[in-house]
Amino acid sequence: MADETAPGFGASAWLIARKDLTVEFRTKTAFFSAMVFTVLGIAIFFFAWDSTAVASIDLAPGVLWVVFVFSGLLALQRSFSVEQSDRAMDALLVSPVIREAIYAGKAIANLLFICAIQLIAVPAVALFYNLPLGRPLLVLLGMAWLTAVGLVAIGTLFASMAVNTRLAELLLPMLSLPFFVPLVMSASYASTKLLAGRPAAEWWPWLRILIGFDIVFLVACTLAFPFTLEE
Amino acid sequence: MTSVPTSAAAPRADLPPATLPRPFGALFLLAVLAVIGLYIRSIYFTPIEAVQGAAQKIYYIHVPAAISAYLAYSLVALGSVMHLWLHDARADRLAESAAEVGLVFNTVVLTSGPLWAKPIWNTWWTWDARLTSTLFLWFIFAAYLVLRGAIDEPAMRARFAAVLAILGVLLIPFIHMSVYLFRTLHPMPIMLQPSAFQPNNPAPPLPPVMRTTFFLGMGAFMLLCVALVVARYRYAALRDAAAEANS
Amino acid sequence: MAAPAESRVHAIEATDLVRRFGRRHAVDRVSFSLGSGDCLALFGPNGAGKTTLLRLLAGLLRPTAGEATINGAALRSDQDARRNVGLLTHQTMLYPALTARENVRFAAGLYGLRDPETAASEALALMRVSDRAEVPVRSLSRGLQQRVSIARAVVHRPRVLLLDEPYTGLDAAGAAALTGMLRELRAAGAALVLVTHNLGEGLAIASHAAVMLAGRFTRFDDATALDAAGYGAEYVQLVMAAEGARG
Numbered sequence: 001m002a003d004e005t006a007p008g009f010g011a012s013a014w015l016i017a018r019k020d021l022t023v024e025f026r027t028k029t030a031f032f033s034a035m036v037f038t039v040l041g042i043a044i045f046f047f048a049w050d051s052t053a054v055a056s057i058d059l060a061p062g063v064l065w066v067v068f069v070f071s072g073l074l075a076l077q078r079s080f081s082v083e084q085s086d087r088a089m090d091a092l093l094v095s096p097v098i099r100e101a102i103y104a105g106k107a108i109a110n111l112l113f114i115c116a117i118q119l120i121a122v123p124a125v126a127l128f129y130n131l132p133l134g135r136p137l138l139v140l141l142g143m144a145w146l147t148a149v150g151l152v153a154i155g156t157l158f159a160s161m162a163v164n165t166r167l168a169e170l171l172l173p174m175l176s177l178p179f180f181v182p183l184v185m186s187a188s189y190a191s192t193k194l195l196a197g198r199p200a201a202e203w204w205p206w207l208r209i210l211i212g213f214d215i216v217f218l219v220a221c222t223l224a225f226p227f228t229l230e231e
Numbered sequence: 232m233t234s235v236p237t238s239a240a241a242p243r244a245d246l247p248p249a250t251l252p253r254p255f256g257a258l259f260l261l262a263v264l265a266v267i268g269l270y271i272r273s274i275y276f277t278p279i280e281a282v283q284g285a286a287q288k289i290y291y292i293h294v295p296a297a298i299s300a301y302l303a304y305s306l307v308a309l310g311s312v313m314h315l316w317l318h319d320a321r322a323d324r325l326a327e328s329a330a331e332v333g334l335v336f337n338t339v340v341l342t343s344g345p346l347w348a349k350p351i352w353n354t355w356w357t358w359d360a361r362l363t364s365t366l367f368l369w370f371i372f373a374a375y376l377v378l379r380g381a382i383d384e385p386a387m388r389a390r391f392a393a394v395l396a397i398l399g400v401l402l403i404p405f406i407h408m409s410v411y412l413f414r415t416l417h418p419m420p421i422m423l424q425p426s427a428f429q430p431n432n433p434a435p436p437l438p439p440v441m442r443t444t445f446f447l448g449m450g451a452f453m454l455l456c457v458a459l460v461v462a463r464y465r466y467a468a469l470r471d472a473a474a475e476a477n478s
Numbered sequence: 479m480a481a482p483a484e485s486r487v488h489a490i491e492a493t494d495l496v497r498r499f500g501r502r503h504a505v506d507r508v509s510f511s512l513g514s515g516d517c518l519a520l521f522g523p524n525g526a527g528k529t530t531l532l533r534l535l536a537g538l539l540r541p542t543a544g545e546a547t548i549n550g551a552a553l554r555s556d557q558d559a560r561r562n563v564g565l566l567t568h569q570t571m572l573y574p575a576l577t578a579r580e581n582v583r584f585a586a587g588l589y590g591l592r593d594p595e596t597a598a599s600e601a602l603a604l605m606r607v608s609d610r611a612e613v614p615v616r617s618l619s620r621g622l623q624q625r626v627s628i629a630r631a632v633v634h635r636p637r638v639l640l641l642d643e644p645y646t647g648l649d650a651a652g653a654a655a656l657t658g659m660l661r662e663l664r665a666a667g668a669a670l671v672l673v674t675h676n677l678g679e680g681l682a683i684a685s686h687a688a689v690m691l692a693g694r695f696t697r698f699d700d701a702t703a704l705d706a707a708g709y710g711a712e713y714v715q716l717v718m719a720a721e722g723a724r725g
Contacts, residue, residue, distance in 0.1 A: 007590035015587045019573070026575040026614070082573065091571040091630065094536050095588040096560040157398075161391045165381040174377060175395065178370040182405040189413065205412055213405055220401055224394045227315060231386055231540050385500065475501040 009104070012097045016105025021112060023082055030078045031113065034071045038121045041067040046128055060129035061191035065184045068118065068144070069151065073173050075113045076155035079106050080163040093229060103225040107156040111148055118144045136194055143194070143207065147187040149214045154179045157221040160228040179217070186210045254462040254469070262458040265451035269444070277444045289347040291444055295452035296339040297365065302456055303333030304368060307375075308400045311393035323389035324471070326396060328463035330375050332456060337369045360410040367406045371399035385471075487550035489514045489638055489669035490535060494544035497530055504530040506693030507544070512686070514637065517660070517670040519680030519701060522690035523717050528673045529567075531690065532642050535671060536565045548638050561589055564636035568646040570627040574616035578607055578626040581615060582633050589634035601629035606655050620647040628656055632663070639663060642673045657683060677713065681706050689713055691720045 007015075024031060045063040046056070083089040092102055122141050126133060155176050162172040190206035273291045280287035310326030313319060344362065345355040356362065375395050382388035437445060488511040497505040504527045512518055522528050533539045535546050537553025537560065545552060551559035565571075572581045582601055586594035602608045605625040615623055624647045632639065639660075645653055660670060660683055674680040681687060684701040687709065696716055699709075 007588065011590075012588065015584065019576070019584050022580065023573055023575045085574060086572050087567070087569040088571045088573055090538060090565065090567070090569070091585065092588070093538055094560060094563060094565045095585070096557050096590070097588050098557060154398075157394075161378070161394070164387060164391075165378070166383075167377075167381045171374075171378060171381055174374050178367050178374065179398070179402055181367070182402070182409045185409045185413070209405070209409055209412065216401065216405075217398075220398060224398065227390050227394050230538060231390070 007097055007101075009098055009101045012101040013104035013108060016092075016097075016102060017108035017112070020079070020082065020106060020109035024078075024109070024113065030075060031116070034074045034113075034117055035120060037074060038067050038071040038117055039124055041070065042121065042125055042128055056129040057131060057195055058192060060125050060131055061188050061195060063129075064121065064125050064144075064191070065147065065188050067121065068114070068147070069177070069180050069184060071117055071121075072114050072148070072151045072155065073176065075117070076110055076152070076159045076176075077169060077172055079110055079156060079159045081168075084163060089229075099226040099229060100222050103156060103160070103222055106160075107152050110152045110156055114148045114152060115145055118148065131195060136197075139194055140191055143187055143191055143210070146207070146210045146214065147183050150183045150210065150217060151176075151180060153214065153218045153221045157225055157228065160225065164228075182213055183210065186213070252465055254465040256462075258454075259458040259462055262451065262455040265447075265454050269448050269451040272447060273444050277441055278438075280441070283351050286347055286350040289343050291448040292452075293340060293343040293347060294445070295448040296336045296343065298449060299452045299456035300333050300336035300340055300365075300368070302453060303329045303336060303460060304372065304400070306460060307333060307372070307396050311396040314389055314393050315397075320385070320389065320471070323393065324464055324467040325460075326389075326393065327379065328460050328467055330372050330392075330396070331463055332459045334369065334372045334376065335459075336452075336456060337365065337372065340365055341369060358410060359414060360407045363410045364403050364407050368399075368403060371395070371402065375399070488512060488547070489516065489549060490518075490671065491547045491550075492531075492535065492544070493546075495531070495534055495541055495546055496543040497527075497534055497539060498542040503693045505534060505541075508690075508693070508695055509544075510688070510695065510698060512669045512671070514667040514669050515664055516685045517664055517672060517683055518686045518688060519684035520671060520673045520688050520690060521675070521677060521680065521713060523721070526690040527693040528690050529642055530693075532565075532567075532640050532671065532673055536563060536640050538565075561634065562637040564631040564634065564639045565642075566628060566631040566639065566644045567642040568624075568644070570615075570623045572615045572623060572627055572630065575614055577612050577614055578602060578618070578629070579611040581626060582629050585630040586633045591634055594633075597633050598629075601633040602626070604632070604655070604659055605629045606651070621649045621652050624648050625652050625655065628659070632659065635666075636663075637668050639668055639670045641670065643675065644672070645674060645676060645679060653679070677710050678706060681709065689716055691716065696720075 042063055045059070045067070049059055080089075083092070093099075118141065122137065122144060125131065126137055131137065155172070158172055158175040162168045162175065165171055186206040186209045190203040190210070193203040193206075269291065273288050277288070277291075279285055306329035307326045310322045310324075310329060313322035314326065344365075348357070349355050375392055378395055379388055379392050382391060491511040492508050495505055495508045496503065506527075508531060510518070520528050520531070530539065534541055535548070537546075537548075540554060547553075548559060548563055553560055553563065573584075576584070579598055579602065582598040583594045586597045586601075591597045599608070599611075602611050605628050607622055607625045607629065610618060610622060615626060618626065624644070628644065641660075644656060648656060657679070660672075664670060664683070664685075670683075672680055672684065681701055681704060687697070687699050687701040687704060688695050689697040697712075
């Protein structure tokens with residue numbers, strides 16, 4: 001048709017991301033539950049540890065990343081379930097949109113969702129655990145976002161698989177958590193050193209692993225995604 | 232009790248055709264004999280190691296089991312790639328079979344390791360790169376089997392499992408790297424018992440008697456691994472043929 | 479070697495199309511072709527394979543054998559050719575939390591339309607739901623949701639439209655709007671495949687009629703010359719004979 005252009009990768013991905021975020025914004029349930037879970041989790045960890053035995057500044061990073069992972073999973077769960085209710089996925093698959101763009105769009109939406117949670121969680125942790133404010137906190141936020149990219153790359157792919165199975169809510173964590181471990185490990189050690197005021201040379205190798213993980217698994221999961229769609 | 236017809240009646244529809252081989256054959260028997268031979272030789276005919284004592288003999292099972300697990304997991308990766316590329320159900324059957332067998336050997340590694348480590352290192356477990364990677368292989372392939380169990384449709388099950396297997400294989404280097412980095416930046420406490428089999432020290436050369444036992448162990452376990460994969464594959468073929476006949 | 483006498487590209491063409499699930503042939507060697515402006519009404523009992531055939535034509539399923547092309551292009555390898563295809567089923571494929579307008583505008587964006595807003599408004603007006611366009615779809619009745627779904631399916635003015643029981647849930651006004659829209663599309667040169675249980679509605683707009691039983695076309699007729707009542711009686715006979723044979 002004269003008024004059509006082939007939808008580009010970026011445009012399609014952004015269209016799908018916007019759609020997902022609009023749906024999420026309308027219903028708000030997932031965002032609020034993830035938010036509440038995050039803040040509650042951070043608080044509970046604080047009470048679970050004896051703060052006289054372990055310095056809160058040593059505890060904070062570990063708590064941060066563990067809570068991120070589990071609230072991130074809450075976000076990822078609903079990523080593909082939104083397409084299930086009336087088989088909206090069929091409409092996406094019938095359209096000329098490139099399959100990988102569907103993955104990219106959903107990953108972007110998930111990333112923004114998780115980053116929004118982190119924007120609130122990181123200050124919350126700083127507040128509860130008396131962390132130094134200022135530049136270290138900004139670098140911490142940067143680390144959080146790098147970690148989020150890896151979480152989202154893996155989680156979006158496995159969410160696409162899990163939604164088709166009988167044990168969706170159980171399978172997504174079971175599949176994803178082994179993959180989240182290098183992310184959490186690297187982020188945790190890097191942020192511990194950062195908050196302890198260590199020089200960048202000590203936490204930079206961990207960031208390198210994070211970045212390497214993000215790149216490798218973004219590519220691998222994008223390539224794997226079409227295999228998770230109906231044949 | 233209903234009697235079984237003895238005349239040459241038409242084959243029942245729910246049984247697979249007679250041309251498919253039975254799961255356990257000569258290869259498996261040979262493998263079992265080899266393993267029994269290994270046990271006998273390692274317990275009665277191999278000397279006890281001077282420093283570590285009798286516990287060292289777990290080595291003849293532990294290392295071969297680890298190699299067998301890696302062999303099996305490589306077959307899973309191979310089968311997964313072949314399946315995604317060729318859409319062939321046989322490649323998926325290979326992956327499925329090798330995954331179960333690999334998980335069994337992996338469990339042997341993870342249980343024999345602590346049994347060996349406790350008398351030698353005075354600790355059940357240590358988070359060094361190799362142990363952690365082995366543990367994560369276990370997690371991934373346990374998840375692999377759970378995933379397979381959660382999907383009814385055969386084509387989808389094969390595809391999803393293949394994707395997980397390939398990604399899982401990609402993950403292991405990252406686990407290894409992360410833990411290795413952790414170890415170099417955080418020196419571990421010195422083990423309480425001095426031993427030639429420290430995590431970061433190379434093992435001294437084995438005397439010939441022990442070396443022979445070790446190679447027997449390698450041969451026996453790898454033979455068992457292959458025999459089990461073959462048996463499990465045949466079982467899967469029989470099961471799929473029966474399911475098709477009934478559908 | 480002589481060139482083929484006729485190499486006209488058909489709007490919809492199926493050549494020896496087969497789709498197997500395990501051993502079951504859901505679609506068993508179906509061949510037909512439709513030109514632009516044609517409409518095939520496809521009848522058949524539940525489980526005959528009509529939905530599977532439609533999904534094969536839409537490029538949602540991979541054929542086990544054979545080929546399905548739209549304007550000469552195989553949709554599974556030529557993603558761009560999907561611009562000409564629309565799909566409508568009894569599932570609305572809508573996002574309940576979004577408004578009707580947002581849903582249709584999203585679909586317009588997926589097809590790369592230069593002015594999605596105008597196209598969406600036109601499609602909604604065509605199906606007479608413009609007055610409820612700013613309401614979240616989940617608060618609309620089933621019939622209105624189906625109308626929005628139809629608007630979504632035709633917003634990009636497809637040259638080929640595949641419909642699977644599209645009249646489900648529609649009231650008389652909605653059905654009339656749909657029939658009118660289908661006639662318009664046909665007049666503009668679009669080719670349609672319409673799966674329906676309603677013989678009358680199907681024959682009213684069809685140029686061809688087919689009966690599908692157990693994955694095959696048992697009949698394929700030129701519908702313009704058909705007597706609806708007679709056809710109906712023959713159809714019932716065919717279906718009952720098939721069910722009797724299956725026992």
